[in-house]
Amino acid sequence: MTEASRIVVDGRPMPFHPDDSVALAVLRAGEHPHHGGTICLAGDCGNCIAEVDGVAYVRTCQTPCRPGLVMHRHPAVGAPPLHPAVALDTTTPPPARRISVQRSRAEVVVVGAGESGTAAASAAQRQGRSVTLLDGGQGMEVVAIYAGPTVIVRTPGGMAHIQAEEVIVATGAAELHPVCPGNALVGLVTANAAGQLHAAGVDLGVAVAIGSPPEGVPCTPVSGRLRRFEGHARVTAVVTVDDDGGERTTPCDTVILGLGRAPRDVLSRMAEELPVTVVGPAAASFPLPPAPDAGTVCPCSRVDVDDLASVWDRGFQELELVKRATLAGTGTCQGSVCLPHLRAFIAERSGQTPEPFTARPASRQITLAEAAAGVHVDAFRRTALHDEHVSLGARMDRFGGWWRPWHYGDHVAEYWAVREGVSLGDVSTLGKILVSGPDAVESLERLYPVRVADIRSGRSRYALLLDEGGHLIDDGMILRETETRFALTFTSAGAAHAEMWLRDWIDMWGLRVHVLDRTMSLAAVNVTGPLAGRLLERVGLPAPPRFLQHVHAEIAGVPCHVMRLSFTGEVSFELHHDVHRSVELWRALLANGSDLGIVPHGLQALQGLRLEKGHVIVGMDTELDSTPRRLGMDWAVQMDKAEFVGRSALARTAGLPDQRRLVGLTMPGIAPTEGSPIWSDREVVGHVSSSFTSPLLGHAVMLGWLKRAPFPDTVTVDGRAAAVVRPPFYDPEGSRARA
């Protein structure tokens, strides 16, 4: 025997014959591919599953042998061990093991190329319909049918997803497994498996047959009802019961079991309410086996008759409940082995035969790579400055659908650059929408709770965006360009929703307004810090706009929309510009600010800077039902306006007592972790939404939710006393931003 015709089983070489499956080769060697249990060689049960070439739960009877294939038996008890796929370095992703997906469409998919499947395919073809015929024996193994219907197929080259108009399941029938004491021994085979083994030249030893014996296989038929198998590890005898109740013991090496059949209907059981037709034996009604009274019913989940009796006695007397209570039918074969016996068990006790239970995809064990084939993780966007950040040493992370710099190595230095000098922030991710039309003012008056009509061209106003319930869904700036045109900004994470929000309302109101989302068309750089104006003078803006004004100007030769506002608490100018000029602008600003100590700042510094000012971040400091009152932002709502989205809800609830409030908190020392519970009188009364150890103030500042009135003046966070204060914590007059 050459090496070329060996597989390796549990570390030992094992020869195989051409056309052997792995299970057959193991059985030929006188061993069992698992640790016992009836062998069917039809792929119906889990009694031959093993780890093959590193993949667990492989049905070895359906796996052809090939030289060098490595098989490991699963442990007799418990699940196979997980292999250490990667080292403990979690920053380095493991190499991708990608499985390709071939997507296609078909009028008719027929599953099963046996007699009934072939006939169904021919009939469909005669009707002029295109037919795709799939059969596991030909390497096209259907493992699931989803809504669509979409047929999921495992093929030698990867996965195939076929969207069909109709699916015909013609998967035939499976042989029944025995349920009685000793049914986990080695040496039990179904009649069909015995035929295959005999044809392959496997010596069955002294073989006896229970039920219908296979044709052409030397064996001794044994009459009577099956009672138990005897033996230690391997069967040595079968015990049957005659009609008069007498037991008869028949010594043997192999027991061949022709106990009947059941529909091979896993696929059809997962496809109820879909255009799926079942034909042939898969649709047939076979007699149930006798109700089991002892032995393992579900080998996959190791459920025995005593387990069934136990849950039955506790009131779980429907098939689905028995399944859930015992986990019978939830294992590797999805009930192919145990379902007929479970139904027989319930039928005997209840007098009614239950319908089969639902099967869940997949009908076969598939790998995570196969399950994930064709599925993509969310795509995260990069700003035009992404490579600039990386080259500056930024640690990039995902926020609001974008890759953004968290810091450039020292967030405290970045913080001080903003507070004392000048710094750049990439705010390209902000939502940016243009609206234009004769009804632009009217539409914005209805959308925002602030007055819009009195914003003069070249001026801007901060605004909340509320839903119909008066809850905050986003915030940003309204910048007036002309009488009929406005630029709007939104949060990075909220931009896409904000666009839909605007369009939906404007359409519903029938107003004449055009809307253009420019979020991904415009980049934006925030130039911030007390020296920001001096930097802009150097690069072509000798007279920067005043606070809340905006102008169009060339900065370092790049056309920009310059917006004067402030999120950091310092003088700030947002430079909105075409994305393909962004790198040029960024580099010019850094070069011209080098003697001013300019450094870029990341989100870590920005979140602290804005927290010192008490600015909320929507989604971080707000909850789904955060109203302006709860946020302490009533000042941003003008209830004397005739109408705006959310106004009626705010008016209705204005007089009601409120149990929630976003407050400022301060405490000495290092800031507690965001999300920390807030305690008062030994009870949790809220949580911290944002926290920062302020380098300037020398203590911790926080925003947090108190959810119980009356609101205390002092609370405990992280085991330390914290004072409840009214933000902002820094420059409450706002003089620095307006300087």
Next chain:
Amino acid sequence: MLVLETLHGLRVIAAPASLDGVRWSEGTIVLRFAPDEAFALGATEVQIPDEYAIVVHESAFVGSWLTREELADSVLPHIEWPLPERRPSLAQGFVAGVPAKLWLDGDRALLLCAAAYVHELADRLG
């Protein structure tokens, strides 16, 4: 690796009827993203009878022209929606999980997406 290059043109938001009536320069490819929105590749100016129209120079899309074979090999395995039969036509949806568009014209196709997604699309299509 698929190479997607910046596409320059005009992006126009206007009343649908006004957009319908625009006479673009000979050979201009106009991608009608929506009834009120068009992206005219290579265009630098447009006359449109809508005083409130938004007309901006656009350079935030990247694209790559594909042959029929390249489309079949590189893109179709990564989409779960049917391509329109009519030519020319614009199809929009996820390609390999990335929001993208396909301009289908005769034997060729223009695959385009927002520049912010180019790294994802190029990586996923390989």
